[in-house]
Amino acid sequence: ATASQVAKSLHDALSRVSGVEKKADLFTLFSLKGGAGVTTLAINLADHIHALTNEKVLLLDLNLFRGDIPSYLNFEPSFTPFELIGELHRMDRELLLSSIYRHDCGIYVLTAPEQINDADSISANDIHEMIRLLKKHFDYIVVDAPHDFTERTLKLLALTDILLLAAQQNVPSAKSVQKILGFLDDIEFSQERIHIVLNRHVRKSEFKAADLEHVFNRSVSHLVNNDYPLFIRAANKGEPVSSYAPRNRLNLQLSCMASGLTGVESSKRSVWRRFFTRRKA
16 A cells, blocks of 8 residues: 555544544536536546545436436436435435445446436535535545536535536637636635646647646646547446556546545556456456
């Protein structure tokens, strides 16, 4: 184990002894428009956080009208946020973990069904109470957020530890992220909690990462190369990239992103060794 893993284990043990309630770190992936790759980022980030920490990781899809994650991971959800909110009053750890779907890669997945549902029946307070419960029973939560700033999304942001804004190397994306940053500034959302993720990065693009940093007046925190066909092939197999193409360099970028968010160190050598073999956890 690395020094950071030992320190984290010690901290968790001391928290339990002292009676301090352990709560999950919550990372929210967000874009104001669809098509920015937020869902694939969320899936693969959750997978890499689990691979890195070997702790309980939940992938939470809050696109309640239509959840895309079941299509990407090839499963039919039998227990959704709708059911969870209806059972909040009696939900304990054992019942919760036994109810939520767990993918072969090791992550738990809570998502709405693929068909359109009456998402309006879920209030902002329902979202707040659901996330508070989930934070008690998981170590990490990765959220695929809706593309809006409704009251439900604002409740999610209030409980978010790190907000990951997906950006791409084009003018419409840059303007959209600028708009988001302006809104977050207006509601006094902590700047330290905002990370820019340059997704589908192309080295030879005329619009460089440095250009984005100038426009946003802040650094790009994470970079993920463009390999849209790979993500789609993995989705067609119902697997994260690390299972479908373990030797692909994207895994190194995603693992470094997971490491930066969790504080759990990973060397290049250990990352490559971990993903040379398909994982089943």
